Amino acid sequence: MLKTKLRNQVKKRLQSIDKDTYESYCERINKRLFKHAFWKQSETIALTISRGREIETSMIIEEAWRQNKKVVIPKCYPDQFKMEFRTFESESQLEIVYFGLKEPIVSKTSLIKAQDIDLVIVPGICFDREGFRIGYGGGYYDRYLSEYKGQTISLAFETQIVPSIPVEPYDMPVHQILTEKEVIVPGG
DSSP states (O other): OOHHHHHHHHHHHHHHOHHHHHHHHHHHHHHHHHHHHHHHHSSEEOOOOOOOOOOOHHHHHHHHHHHHHHHEEEETTTTTTEEEEEEEEGGGEEEGGGOOEEOGGGGGGEEEEEGGEEEOOOSSSEETTTEEOOOSSHHHHHHHHTTOOSSSEEEEEEGGGOSSOOTTTTTTOOOOOEOOOOEOTTOO
């Protein structure tokens, strides 16, 4: 119940950010990411295709391609509660699935194993300073991250940082969170 309340509160705050501020903060966060050691050391980067008031990822994808990094995006299998990452090289490889999400078309992309991904940029609606997050409620990332051994980072607006999040035993914290104002290093 508390997770739902936090999720709704932060969604409202995100909707209240005006367009110019949103674009300015996205640019600041993305620049912070491009200077980050995790980014510089990574050859294969996993992230979602953003929508709504999430941090804009199209700039990140373009920069990754410009730097000859491999971009992989999630494909979810709701009937199995499973997620995998597949190659992404052009919009023609995407299809729109449930809730308007863009996912890779299996026949046009290749599966990338977790051990071949250097950095996962983990989405979420709200985050605490311990690296825990509330996502969209499917638990796909927590299940995936429980097996993943590489670096994780989340990109968030400062308004998405909350004092604490109720943590379940299966919740997986990210290594760092980048906002328009700071780099949050849990336990650091």
